Amino acid sequence: MGVKKLLSLLLFSLSLPAQALQPVEQTTLLIGVGADKPPFVFSNEETISGLEVDIFREAMAGSGYQLEFVALPFHQLNRALLLFPDLDVAAGVGTEFFDTLHYVDKFSYYENVAVSRASSGIQLESIRDLQQYSVVSWQGASQPATPLGPVFHHLYGAADRQPHRGYQELSQYSQNAMFWLGRTDVIVVDRAIFSWYRRLLADSKDTSVDVSIHPLFPERQYTKVAFRDPELAAIFAAGLKQLKSSGRYQQLYQHYLD
Incomplete structure (x- = not known):
């Protein structure tokens, strides 16, 4: 390189603003996910992992963002971006x-059902039939925005009703343990979560008995991801679409649910 060209490059670099010469820092996104719902989310004091975490990570791969996850109670998740100003995303x-947020649809899906012991002979034709029995579900299951529908909310969560x-709402672990201990007639739960805890609790409880599955709720309920920033929402939507078209999305489901 000639001396004149070298000097011109040096003078150009000296004329740049100081911040332009600094290495670009990666931006960290803080993402809220629902706590206590393995295999979708595993959370403890040290790590947060699981199916929904993996889907989000892979959809954002190559975006240049660092991702940090925080586990939140289910009943706070829908309003998380309103409750916690530091959060960027709620998955x-x-x-x-909410009109001020930007949503990406069909992030993950659940198949909520009512489950009873086959030996009990319980017959459930509608959600209202649950009132005849003791029922346990997850924390926040009866809130107004419940994926179990307005009838379930009216029966178990409406403010104007006793x-x-x-009916009880407990942690996912506690509700599943309670069912296998025979302390409730019916558990309302996602199929995958029920199967996961059935295997987990097999060492300490008899989970081998036959059960009856009552499909009282919509066959599949999809979740969304809420963003403050519409550009971030677009980046994630493109990544999620690619995951699904490549078959990787279903591979992740099979990895956790099989």
Whole structure:
């Protein structure tokens, strides 16, 4: 390189603003996910992992963002971006939406069912039939935006009704343990979560008995991802679309659910 050209490059670099000469820092996104719902989310004091975390990570791969996840109670997730100003994203939200946010649909899906022991002979034809039995579900299951639908909310969560004495909302672990201990007639739960806990609890409880599955709720309920920034939403939507078209999305589901 000639001396004149070298000097011109040096003078050009000296004329740049100081920040232009600094290495570009990666931006960290803070993402809220629902706690206590393996295999979709595993959370403890040290790590957060699971199916929904993997889907989000792979959809954002190559975007240049660092991702940090925080686990939130289900009943806070839909409003997480309103409750926690530091959050950038809420992944796995349900049916409650806000005009100030930007949503990407069909992030993950659940298949909520009612489950009873086959030996009990329980017959359930509608959600209202649940009132005849003791029922346990997850925390926040009866809130207004519940994926279980307005009838379930009216029966178990409406503010103008007395709490149903045979109904409880517990952590996913506690509700599944309670069912296998025979302390409730019916558990309302996602199929995959029920199967996962059935295997987990097999060492300490008899989970081998036959069960009856009652499909009282919509066959498949999809979740969304809420963003503050529309550009981030577009980046994620493109990545999620690619995951699905390549078959990788279903591979992730099979990895966790099989």
